[in-house]
Amino acid sequence: MKATWEKIEKNKVVLNVEVDAEQVAVALDKAFKKVAAKANIPGFRKGKVPRQIFEAKFGVESLYQDALDILLPEVYVQAVEESSIEPVDRPDVEIEQFGKGQALIFKATVIVKPEVQLGEYKGLEVEQKADAVSEDEIAEELKRLQQRHAELVVLEEGTAENGDIAVIDFEGFVDGVPFEGGKGESHSLELGSGSFIPGFEEQVVGLAKGEEKDVNVTFPEEYHSEELKGKEAVFKVTVRDIKRKNLPELDDEFAKDVSEFDTLDEFKQDIVTRLQERKQKSNEQELESSLVEKAAANAEVEVPEAMITTEVEQMYTEFGNRLQMQGMDLAMYLQFTGQDEATVKQQMRTDAARRVRNNLVIEAIAKAESISASEEEINEELERLSSQYQRSTDELRAILSANGSLDTLQNDLTSRKTIAFLVENSKAVEVA
Structure with missing residues (x-):
């Protein structure tokens, strides 16, 4: 040949x-x-x-x-x-x-994969944020824990407020005709969550148990259903129950219930430690991202549309996987947000183009600096994965080799080393 x-x-x-x-x-x-x-x-x-x-x-x-x-x-x-x-x-x-x-x-x-003309990527200045934790951040974390461990109490009197769970029956009509997917019974809706069509939840606020109301809304222009885009609709709503979160007191008993600590002070100190670790990791990731963005901005590369399209598909799949971990699927998400698949993918294109460009630049820097993952580093990563997935390193290597993922693993490790190289060769400027 x-x-x-x-x-x-x-x-x-x-x-x-x-x-x-x-x-x-x-x-x-x-x-x-x-x-x-x-x-x-x-x-x-x-x-x-x-x-x-x-x-x-x-x-x-x-x-x-x-x-x-x-x-x-x-x-x-x-x-x-x-x-x-x-x-x-x-x-x-x-x-x-x-x-x-x-x-x-x-x-x-x-x-084909485009050529990259690298610009300046060494000695880049980046802001290095402090890892200190503020009192407001501690208070916000405690509030979040209160919400998580709150007891839901059925409200026998009074009206629904933002933050309440309204258990409702509803049926939607357009021009007096019910439409598919517009009916639900005993649906639990957290008011203020923004999970329903814009304007719906606000009109349920103020209703009492057993009360009925016609809720008037307009479907978004980008709604996933062609028949409903931009249409005015009326939902006949009946409130079955109202459940309100009863927040626990912030005291030593609360600390004992939600942690291994005996006092609230001890628990707060642990929160400070965890928030500092979280902030440190976040700051490190932000610093790395900033360096990659700057190196990419200094480079010249024309990203093919085909690569952007492939990245969009990958991002859409990843998004679907994250939704499943949260107990939701893509179809449900599209229904709640009033969008269709094409709209969501279009929204992803800018980030997809940026990701592709950044990856191409990282790859070019690795080549220019002769950075690559060694066999020893690959073995170390396999050891880590072995402990995580409870499978032998030989078994993992065989699986990754069979599905073509061993090269991906090596490329990921090389990218990490390249980003570490950018950090080592940067100039950090401290900010508050």
Whole structure:
């Protein structure tokens, strides 16, 4: 096989590939065996028809597509490896010659990973924030813990307020006609959470148990349902129950109930320690992100749309996984927010482009500084994962190798080392 390539645009190349006739013949043989196993020819059992009789009846051309399907993926990958290019999208293949007794000649136009022209990335100035914890932050953490451990009490008298849980029946109508998905019974809605259509929760505030009300809302223009976008709707709402959070007192008993400490003072000191650790980690991550952003801003690189689209898909999948961990799925999220998949993905494009650009710059810095993850560092990471997932390092290595994730692991470790290099070579400016 012969493969050459030429750049036709900034991030686009054309592979010119020639595959010898012998390989084409092998592919045609495999195609024949595949097709003959299903061919129905009188006088022959399936899979037993001679090649010359098959070709006489159907023509050798009937094997061409199957042969190409067998041959192209293999030789394309080989051509990419020989040419040392890095495609980031599927190729556009044009067959120039293919047939029995002939060489296969084709062109593959493909988008490749862009070149990065690095700018300044050493000696970058970044703000280094203090790790001190304020009294307001301690109070906010205690308030959050109060909310988490609050007792829900059914309100027999009075009206619903923000922060209450209203248990409601509802049915929505547009132009007097009920619509699909607009009805619910005994639905628990935290008022002020913003989980329903804008304007809905505000109109439930002030209602008492057993009270009914017509709630008037307008669906957002970007709502996921085409039939409801921008439409005015009326929800007939009945309040079944109102539940209010009864916050526990902040005293020693509270500390005993929610921690291993006997006094509130001891518990507060532990909160300070944990908040400091959290803030330190957050500040470190912020510093690293700032350095990467600055290094990327100083570099020149044209990110292909194909890479951004791929990153958006990855981000959307990650978002769905996070929702599942919170007990929600994407369909439910889209319904609650009044958005559709295309809208959410469009919102992700800016961050996706930034992530791709930053990753390309980190990769370029690693190459310029000869930074890479050593085998020892890979083994150390496998040891850490082994402890986390309770599986042997050999088993983890085999799993990662089988699904192609071992290279990803190595790349992640290399990225971490590169970011650490940026931190070591930066100039920190302390701020309050």
